[in-house]
Amino acid sequence: MLSHKHLLGLENFPREDIQNIIDTAFNFREVLDRPIKKVPSLQGVTVVNLFFENSTRTRISFELAQKRLSADTVNFSASTSSLKKGEGFKDTAQNIEAMKIDAVVMRHPAPGAPKHLTEFIDAKVINAGDGTHEHPTQAILDMMSLQEKFGEIKDLNVAIVGDIDHSRVARSNIFGLVTMGANVTLCGPPNLIPDTITDLGVTVNYNIDEVVEWADAINVLRIQRERMGIGLIPSEREYRKLFGITGERIGRNKKEIVIMHPGPINRGVEIDSGVADSDQAIILDQVLNGVASRMSILYLLLGAKDGGMK
Amino acid sequence: MKIKKLPKKLLFQNTEILDPVKRTNKKGNILLVNGKIAELGIFESPSDIKSIDCNGLTLTHGFCDLHVHFREPGNEDKETLESGSRAALAGGFTRVCTMPNTNPPIDSPESVSYIIEKSKDCPIYVHPIGAVTKGQQGIEISEMGLMNEMGAVAFSDDGLPIQNGLVMRKALEYSTMLGVPIINHAEDDCLRCDGVMNEGIISTRLGLPGNPNMAESTMVYRDLKLAEMTGARLHVPHVSTATSVEHIKLMKNNNNNITAEVTPHHLFFNDESLVNYDTNLKVAPPIRNDISRKAMVKGILEGVIDCIATDHAPHTLHDKETTFDLAAFGMIGLESCFGIVKRVLVDNEGLSLINFVELLTTAPRKIMGFNCDLLKVGTEAELVLFDPNEKWIFNNKNVFSKSINSPFYGQKLVGKIKYTISKGYISEIS
Numbered sequence: 034m035l036s037h038k039h040l041l042g043l044e045n046f047p048r049e050d051i052q053n054i055i056d057t058a059f060n061f062r063e064v065l066d067r068p069i070k071k072v073p074s075l076q077g078v079t080v081v082n083l084f085f086e087n088s089t090r091t092r093i094s095f096e097l098a099q100k101r102l103s104a105d106t107v108n109f110s111a112s113t114s115s116l117k118k119g120e121g122f123k124d125t126a127q128n129i130e131a132m133k134i135d136a137v138v139m140r141h142p143a144p145g146a147p148k149h150l151t152e153f154i155d156a157k158v159i160n161a162g163d164g165t166h167e168h169p170t171q172a173i174l175d176m177m178s179l180q181e182k183f184g185e186i187k188d189l190n191v192a193i194v195g196d197i198d199h200s201r202v203a204r205s206n207i208f209g210l211v212t213m214g215a216n217v218t219l220c221g222p223p224n225l226i227p228d229t230i231t232d233l234g235v236t237v238n239y240n241i242d243e244v245v246e247w248a249d250a251i252n253v254l255r256i257q258r259e260r261m262g263i264g265l266i267p268s269e270r271e272y273r274k275l276f277g278i279t280g281e282r283i284g285r286n287k288k289e290i291v292i293m294h295p296g297p298i299n300r301g302v303e304i305d306s307g308v309a310d311s312d313q314a315i316i317l318d319q320v321l322n323g324v325a326s327r328m329s330i331l332y333l334l335l336g337a338k339d340g341g342m343k
Numbered sequence: 344m345k346i347k348k349l350p351k352k353l354l355f356q357n358t359e360i361l362d363p364v365k366r367t368n369k370k371g372n373i374l375l376v377n378g379k380i381a382e383l384g385i386f387e388s389p390s391d392i393k394s395i396d397c398n399g400l401t402l403t404h405g406f407c408d409l410h411v412h413f414r415e416p417g418n419e420d421k422e423t424l425e426s427g428s429r430a431a432l433a434g435g436f437t438r439v440c441t442m443p444n445t446n447p448p449i450d451s452p453e454s455v456s457y458i459i460e461k462s463k464d465c466p467i468y469v470h471p472i473g474a475v476t477k478g479q480q481g482i483e484i485s486e487m488g489l490m491n492e493m494g495a496v497a498f499s500d501d502g503l504p505i506q507n508g509l510v511m512r513k514a515l516e517y518s519t520m521l522g523v524p525i526i527n528h529a530e531d532d533c534l535r536c537d538g539v540m541n542e543g544i545i546s547t548r549l550g551l552p553g554n555p556n557m558a559e560s561t562m563v564y565r566d567l568k569l570a571e572m573t574g575a576r577l578h579v580p581h582v583s584t585a586t587s588v589e590h591i592k593l594m595k596n597n598n599n600n601i602t603a604e605v606t607p608h609h610l611f612f613n614d615e616s617l618v619n620y621d622t623n624l625k626v627a628p629p630i631r632n633d634i635s636r637k638a639m640v641k642g643i644l645e646g647v648i649d650c651i652a653t654d655h656a657p658h659t660l661h662d663k664e665t666t667f668d669l670a671a672f673g674m675i676g677l678e679s680c681f682g683i684v685k686r687v688l689v690d691n692e693g694l695s696l697i698n699f700v701e702l703l704t705t706a707p708r709k710i711m712g713f714n715c716d717l718l719k720v721g722t723e724a725e726l727v728l729f730d731p732n733e734k735w736i737f738n739n740k741n742v743f744s745k746s747i748n749s750p751f752y753g754q755k756l757v758g759k760i761k762y763t764i765s766k767g768y769i770s771e772i773s
Contacts, residue, residue: 044548123664143666144550145620164668166550204550227553229544 035333039158041147042167043208051209055177058322058329064101065325075104075336079134083126084110084161085141090296090320091161091171095138098327102336107134122146123153130154136335139163157334165199171295172205174326176213178319179250182291187214192244194276195254195303196225196265202295206252207233220244221254221276224265241276245283250291253278256303269302280307289313296320344433344743346466346770349724350393352376353769358397358728360384362718363404363701373402375724378767383718395762397728401696404704404717405437405725405765408677409497409604410526410580410652413439413469415461416454417446422657422745424458427677428465430655430744433772434677435703435727437765438468440711443479444501450474452489459494466768468725470496470711475514475525479503484514491521496711497578499526502627502672506532508565515575524578524602524710527566529587530628534558539668541629545614551667554629560586567594570601578710579603581654583628585638592647602710604652605639607676607683612636612750622663622670623750626656640692643702650706653680657746675744679737681729682756690757696731728762735759 035050043051064072080099084092092108099106111125126137136157139147144166147158162168179186191210197203197219207230210217217235219226226237238244245251256272266272273279278292292304292314300306309316355373360383362368374382374389388394413427422430424441431439441458443449449458455471462469473495477483480503487498498518505511505527518525535558540546542553563579567590570577582588582603595601608626613633617624624630642648656673663670681703688694688702705715717725737754739747763770 122666141666143668146666148620149666164550165552201550204548227542227547229547232544233548 038334039147039151040169040330040334041151041158041160043169043172043205043212044167046169046208046212048212051173051176051213054173054326054329054333055180057333058173058177058325061101061328061332062322062325064328065321071101071103073103074332075099075102077105078136078335079105079107080136080138080331081129081134082106082108083129083137083139084108085122085139086162088140088161091140094320094323095161095327097324098331101324102328102331104331126150126154130156136331159330159334162201164201166201167205167208168201169205169209170323170327170330171202172209173330174319174323175206175252175293175295176209177322177326178293178315179291181318181322182315183249186210189215190218190247190249191215192218192220192248192251193254194220194241194244194251194278195256197221197230197254198225198227199257200254202252202254207235211235218244218247222266222272242282242285245286245290248290250293251278252293252295253304255295255297256299258299273302277302278304278308280305283308283313291315293319344429344770344772346429346432346768349375349378349764349767349769352392354388354392354394355397355402355728356388356394359401360718361401361403361697361700363697363705364716364718366697368401368697375764378724380718380720380722380724382720399732400728400730400761402726402728403700405727405763406435406681406703407438407707407713408436408653408655409440409578409650409707409710411439411441411655411677412444412657412673413441414657415445416457420745421659424462424465424469426743426745427655428467428469430675430677430742431467432763432765432770433741433743433760434680435729435760435763436467436677437725437727437763438470438708438713440470440472440496442499442501443472443474444503448474448479449495450477450479450485452486452493455490455493455495465766466770467765470494472497472499472526474498475500475505475527476510481505481507481510484510484517487517487521491523497524497526499528499580501528504528504530504532504562508569511566512569512573515569515573515577519573519575522576524576526578526580527562528580528627529559529562529566531558531562534561538629539625540617541614541631543614543632545617545632549618549620556584556586556631556635559584559628560590563587564590567591567601571598574600576600577602580652581606581609581628582639582642582648583609583631583635585635588638588642588647592642595647602649603647604650604707605643605648606652606654607680608674608750609636609639610643610687611683616750620667621750622665622667623674623748625667625670625672626654626674627672640687643688644692644694649710651680651684651702652707653677655744657744658748659746663748673748675742675746675749678741678743679749679751679754681760682735682737682758683751683754685758686754686756724764726764727760729758729760731758733757733759
């Protein structure tokens, strides 16, 4: 069981809850290795995946997690154009809730949208990404992957590299990692790192080589191509030169560091193909852990009773 | 709230009479005959006429608000001149200046005349502010002369700041022959970008696009310099940043054509109040951090900022009940103003009641050139009576606007409006 009814974000989310989710996720990881990858934990529970923004991997990951737990699932995808005035959002959610559902997994382009949703529906809400705010399940799976690799998250040196300002993955990772006692350093172009962010208990270093040398693990963020050429990032080649996780850069480093990426990857921009496909990259483990983490979250929010996992 | 015609004769007995002009606060009576002050002070009160026992109440000038949005014409679902007037009375306001960002905007003598005609029967005095530029487009200056003749008391493009410095300069120059203030919502569009709240640690935490202090203060500085150069009158509305206050303070030293206002919400809230994405706190300019909030309080206490204005901005539930990025900017403010500002400035900061009342009465009237000496025999009654000690909690029953977009519900306040007398009406505020 968790102390919160919803999972809206990792800011102010208790350490014990995060640890509980991760530990439970490892149990579900084991289920995923069985020949029959299904448990009856959420039989009779109905979950709606409400996606107001395009998503492939997060949606599939949630859907698989729900199916592995034997929940009934419904998918709803809406284009944001029909939401311009916001009317679709409240009406859609209330309509869906009227059909007796237990939880909503929502992705929405507006920061705070999941919080807004909790104000007018009773079902449990899981944030699958709200604009540039948070993406808590991604951070949970990232932390699970770190724990898998290192045994413990506490005191790890974790770097997050890229466009921090516009990244929900970065925000959730910062909140979660700081809560779990990791040391977090942010790296990227100064105009994409808000100057107030150090108030969250992280440090900022614009020198990627120093950061690579310091880190135990690097979480490489996807660079949105739409940020190019509008005064934020001058060009791909300049970004690659100054912040790219290149084979050369990683090769110069004495210790082997763990490379993570939330996907989808822009090969040759924020990370070289060779690095992404190397043994030190745990990108595909993250994907598998994503299913286990989401099973764990759904289970702890919706079904945790004695023996539910059997 | 009951609004009634004033009886032929009405006596207010045993009230504190707070005169912000003479700066006195004395016990006495006031006799109104035919809606005008017939006698005031200590006098033998006639026993055969209608009277109100005002023991414990303070009587003073009706409040004046230089910055309201009554949404007529065009958005009568949010507010009308009539509903806005009732909101004003509930807050002790007898005189307001309405912003021209209606649909269509008030940018011609004909549209000014529409507001004047339409508000004739309202129980408060309504003064239209005309647009500085045609259609509030920020390109061509409007017929300020003709609008002024028709009754426009000032000019402003309101929510659409004049970005082009040359247009602002020409408008200020032009206005010097009329002697009325230009009010420019100071905000650099490019620096604001898509900002929906104050830029700072809270916007970083919430993942919302930030609007930096600099978006306001650089334009305040430009406007102040242009006002100095042209000799025009400039009124800076809803100041929100510490740097803007510094600029105004410096410039006021040698230019008495500069005035400024602050809203109750910029005195009361800081951006930490937004952590739950409350769309009723989405305003322009945004609620800033506590350093800025304190600078607003200091600005008022030091006299750098001249007066309080509410920026009463009604919006429908539909406009506000959405995600923060899409919600409309603005909050209503007339009904809560007195109690909220009293709490900040008098109860918390120790400002005297008389200096506080001045910020809502003589200070704004001076800026617009309205009659300031209202407690005089023969003057038409434009008065408010309040109980400075009554404890109450602001709630939606206190709201008379057509809209309910206030973040102040649940605030515990000391000091409540009891009666507002204006234009031959007396309103009893429950």
